[in-house]
Amino acid sequence: MDELNREAESAPLIKFFTKLQPLAPAVIELCEAHTYRVKIKKNALLVCPEAVCSECLFFIIKGAVRGFILDDDKDITVWLTDENNLIGNFRNPGIPKMNYKEHMQALEDTELLVLPYDLIDQLYAKFPETNVIGRKLLAIHYHISQERSILSRIPSAEARYKQFKETHPLLHFRVPVKFLASYLGMRIETLSRLRKKSKQENNLIG
Amino acid sequence: MDELNREAESAPLIKFFTKLQPLAPAVIELCEAHTYRVKIKKNALLVCPEAVCSECLFFIIKGAVRGFILDDDKDITVWLTDENNLIGNFRNPGIPKMNYKEHMQALEDTELLVLPYDLIDQLYAKFPETNVIGRKLLAIHYHISQERSILSRIPSAEARYKQFKETHPLLHFRVPVKFLASYLGMRIETLSRLRKKSKQENNLIG
Numbered sequence: 001m002d003e004l005n006r007e008a009e010s011a012p013l014i015k016f017f018t019k020l021q022p023l024a025p026a027v028i029e030l031c032e033a034h035t036y037r038v039k040i041k042k043n044a045l046l047v048c049p050e051a052v053c054s055e056c057l058f059f060i061i062k063g064a065v066r067g068f069i070l071d072d073d074k075d076i077t078v079w080l081t082d083e084n085n086l087i088g089n090f091r092n093p094g095i096p097k098m099n100y101k102e103h104m105q106a107l108e109d110t111e112l113l114v115l116p117y118d119l120i121d122q123l124y125a126k127f128p129e130t131n132v133i134g135r136k137l138l139a140i141h142y143h144i145s146q147e148r149s150i151l152s153r154i155p156s157a158e159a160r161y162k163q164f165k166e167t168h169p170l171l172h173f174r175v176p177v178k179f180l181a182s183y184l185g186m187r188i189e190t191l192s193r194l195r196k197k198s199k200q201e202n203n204l205i206g
Numbered sequence: 207m208d209e210l211n212r213e214a215e216s217a218p219l220i221k222f223f224t225k226l227q228p229l230a231p232a233v234i235e236l237c238e239a240h241t242y243r244v245k246i247k248k249n250a251l252l253v254c255p256e257a258v259c260s261e262c263l264f265f266i267i268k269g270a271v272r273g274f275i276l277d278d279d280k281d282i283t284v285w286l287t288d289e290n291n292l293i294g295n296f297r298n299p300g301i302p303k304m305n306y307k308e309h310m311q312a313l314e315d316t317e318l319l320v321l322p323y324d325l326i327d328q329l330y331a332k333f334p335e336t337n338v339i340g341r342k343l344l345a346i347h348y349h350i351s352q353e354r355s356i357l358s359r360i361p362s363a364e365a366r367y368k369q370f371k372e373t374h375p376l377l378h379f380r381v382p383v384k385f386l387a388s389y390l391g392m393r394i395e396t397l398s399r400l401r402k403k404s405k406q407e408n409n410l411i412g
Contacts, residue, residue: 020299069356071360071365072365074361076356076359076360076361077359078352078355078356078359079355090345090348090349091345092345092346092349093226093342093345093346094345094346094349094350096349096353097350097353097373097374098353098356098357098369098373100353100356102352124338128334128335128337128338129334131334131337131338131340131341132330132334132337134337134341135337135340135341135344136299138341138344138345138347138348139296139297139298139299139300139344140298140299140300141344141348142296142344142347142348142351143296143298143300143302144300144303145348145351145352145355146284146308146351147302147303147304147306148355149284149285149351149354149355149358150275150282150284150304150306151304152355152358152359152391153282153283153284153358153388153389153391154277154282155280155282155391159277159278163304167303167304168303182359183359185358185359185361185391
């Protein structure tokens with residue numbers, strides 16, 4: 001691929017990083033050289049393309065993705081996200097208490113940028129200032145995860161639904177009801193009833 | 207305070223950091239000079255000592271602490287933790303979606319090391335390699351938070367209780383039932399029933 005295309009491909013990621021920390025031209029060049037776009041179909045599972053890397057992160061250019069775990073074969077949605085977010089299995093330098101494997105599934109036809117861990121390791125080693133970006137990104141992800149954790153502990157199902165709708169006004173319409181119900185810790189019937197009630201209220205206001 | 211005492215005071219924190227990354231002597235000296243121990247009574251709320259810093263983190267030397275939020279004046283326990291853990295309001299470089307304020311309360315008489323943010327800012331600025339520790343620490347906290355988030359989405363109350371007991375075999379006995387029930391998203395009566403059942407099962411095995 002020529003340089004111009006490479007530049008265009010990784011532009012959204014460079015923009016995202018630059019908001020956290022100014023990037024040296026050599027850092028941008030390395031990112032452009034070692035990231036690449038992939039497209040996956042709705043419902044497909046996200047896996048790192050083995051040919052290029054065994055371990056990677058993804059940056060969502062267009063589309064929406066859910067994270068889920070299997071607990072005794074029960075599928076539980078643990079996060080939902082969309083454009084301009086970094087997803088994947090972040091390495092854990094600590095000792096995990098729970099043993100779970102997070103899977104990822106596209107909720108729509110989705111376009112992603114692949115960030116192989118080889119690139120991430122190179123960035124940290126060659127350009128120590130990229131650790132600042134890593135630190136800030138992980139702080140952001142820590143807070144997003146805390147929000148998910150707090151949301152699920154709100155006792156009223158209606159309050160959880162309203163909170164999600166307020167904080168994710170667009171994503172809310174893009175997620176199939178069965179996944180959203182699982183994420184919000186309620187039965188599909190409860191979510192359908194809450195959605196109907198909310199629609200009626202909106203109609204009254206409108 | 208003399209140097210020897212300062213060294214002894216911050217030793218557990220230095221040990222904790224060193225596991226993540228070797229520390230230069232100057233980093234250790236700065237940590238020793240700017241951290242200090244505080245003791246708080248059971249049930250007291252944790253706040254940064256205004257005289258020293260308006261913003262800080264705490265490292266638990268001895269004791270246990272819970273994090274909670276107030277949702278329409280309802281007290282919801284969102285995390286539980288004990289010795290050798292860093293707690294506090296980690297800064298968020300992102301745009302929070304939910305608006306919540308996390309409070310902290312000692313579950314026992316607790317001894318803590320205060321890390322003022324002035325120290326943290328100095329470390330990041332003067333010793334860029336400390337960003338690697340910050341990055342690894344936030345990755346650990348991200349995963350701990352994900353575990354909390356996943357735990358709360360397990361549909362069966364009994365499975366949530368068992369999971370917590372397995373992953374926190376000691377902390378489990380140190381947390382008052384009302385806080386543990388809130389954290390595990392179940393009624394106090396449900397938790398009491400599960401505890402009784404589990405005790406009977408253990409007696410049968412014993």
